[in-house]
Amino acid sequence: MTLNRRAFIGTTAAAAATLTTPMVRAQGRPRVVVVGGGAGGATAARYIAKDSQGAIDVTLVEPTRTYYTCFFSNLYIGGFQEMADLGHGYGTLASDYGINVVHDWVVGVDRDAKTVALASGGALPYDRLILSPGIDFVEGSVPGWSIENQDEMPHAYKGGTQAELLKAQVMAMPEGGRYAMIAPPNPYRCPPGPYERITMVAHALKQNNPTAKILIVDPKAKFSKQALFEEGWQKHYSGMIERIGPDFGGDNVEVDPAAMTVNIDGVVENVDVCNVIPAQKAGRIVHEAGLTEGNWAPVEPESMRSTMDENIWVLGDSSSQGDMPKSGYSANSQAKVAAMTIRGELTGSNVFPARYSNTCWSLIATDDGVKVGASYEPTEEKISSVSSFISQTGEDAALRRQTYEESLGWYSGITTDMFG
Missing domain, CATH: 3.50.50.60 (FAD/NAD(P)-binding domain)
Incomplete structure (x- = not known):
């Protein structure tokens, strides 16, 4: 399968559910708070805001004003990208999608009161909470x-x-x-x-x-x-x-x-x-919220909902979900399923069966790109791989160049999908 920016955005748009008339609660719009502005969190915030057509109040909490992707950072080290190419801001999410972007650290989650505490003081109430903080390291x-x-x-x-x-x-x-x-x-x-x-x-x-x-x-x-x-x-x-x-x-x-x-x-x-590169675990706030078993947070395969709290979703690297690798592509794919599920619960819009996908590209030398990927579906136990592909040894130079160029198209597509 060949993927470029247009194809990536097209496949992601196809995953979005068609809205019915929103059933907004009487006391005001339902509130979704998203913690973490990377491939999982930014995507989920954008899709919920965009596809609910303003029916849901979305707040995205991310400490950095410019988000530098971890994916493609190796290409920066190798001299194929500039650091500026990897930095992305949140202005479009705020201006075009009406998302309340808060640049702060979340220091606590009160699951009973359904609030998240900010380092600067105060708390944000939520009806649904998405945690997508990435990884932390296992000390020692x-x-x-x-x-x-x-x-x-x-x-x-x-x-x-x-x-x-x-x-x-x-x-x-x-x-x-x-x-x-x-x-x-x-x-x-x-x-x-x-x-x-x-x-x-x-x-x-x-x-x-x-x-x-x-x-x-x-x-x-x-x-x-x-x-x-x-x-x-x-x-x-x-x-x-x-x-x-x-x-x-x-x-x-x-x-x-x-x-x-x-x-x-x-x-x-x-x-x-x-x-x-030490051993890794779910981001700190997921542990502090009491949502982990061991180093990772278990989730329901069909929705990415936490198995420990029906009002919280855990996306991307922090989750323990089955066969999907911890990658930016995976987090983006999971975010769309979570956004669709949350939007369905809060507005009465359609919810379709979950489908997930992932591809990981790697650059070996100039114009020598390789990839591995799979499609996934939820089962009762986990998210399971249903088909997969991988580059082969001995491929000709033209195919390897095409694979590298495909990765550039994907990067452009996923960052547009994340940040608008």
């Missing part, structure tokens, strides 16, 4: 590293300044220096993401520091698109990249940010840059 998952060390050993797994910091460190490496990545355990945001990052760091080093070396320390025996990445590493960056998996100690690692060392199963390695 990489011994020696904590969030206080993120400037010395960046994670760069949230969009914006961390990606800028990591790129600056890579570009400042000494000639013939060494870059190390501590890869995360499953599950985590964007399964191909760490390995696309390796290719983009390799691309940048090949241009500027061709004798540099890359070390991947990985607790997983296998990873997403492994054959495609390994083929690409051999073809474009031969001799530059070494991966240590769990069989050789990749699951027993400790770092020392002050000394800039990585201890792999007792063997200490000196490095010049260390990109630590």
Whole structure:
């Protein structure tokens, strides 16, 4: 399947339900509060506001005024995008869709009173609440590293300044220096993401520091698109990249940010840059709201509604929903189902059976793009994959270029779908 900006927006529009006459409650418009302005939250807010035609009062709470997407940040590190290309504002959501955009932190959820507390003071009442805060990190998952060390050993797994910091460190490496990545355990945001990052760091080093070396320390025996990445590493960056998996100690690692060392199963390695991507969990506010089991928030497969509170939905990376990967595309797809369900409950509009989809593109070298994706449907137990596809090794250059160009069209399409 080939996807461009127009096709992406067209497929997303087809998922929206046709409205009947809104049944607005007598005391005023029903209120929906959305926490988190990324692929899940911004999409849900826009679709609820747009398709309810003003019948629902929508408030979006997001601390940043400019949202930098985590997806495509690897391409920034590789030199294929500028950071400004990844930044998006919320002005259109406010001006064209009537969404009340609040730039603040949510510090608490009172599920009994149905209010969210803001860091600046005061509370926002809701009839339905959507939580889409992305990820946080599991403290102590990489011994020696904590969030206080993120400037010395960046994670760069949230969009914006961390990606800028990591790129600056890579570009400042000494000639013939060494870059190390501590890869995360499953599950985590964007399964191909760490390995696309390796290719983009390799691309940048090949241009500027061709004798540099890359070390991947990985607790997983296998990873997403492994054959495609390994083929690409051999073809474009031969001799530059070494991966240590769990069989050789990749699951027993400790770092020392002050000394800039990585201890792999007792063997200490000196490095010049260390990109630590820790184990992950649902965003803080989801835990504080009491909506998690372990690290993630379970949801109903047919709607993305929390299994613990009938008035709350959890979207994207924070949710535990089944087979869908934690990706921007997944969050966008889930947001439309949630928006349709909430709109149906609050206005009496039609609700259609849920359908979900995802595609993850990765760039290996100039014009060498690969992808993996699937379609999904809800079952009683989870969201289940019903069909899938993946790029193949040995594809010709024209197809790989087309796949990369398709990813550019998708990025344009999804950011328009999110931010209007």
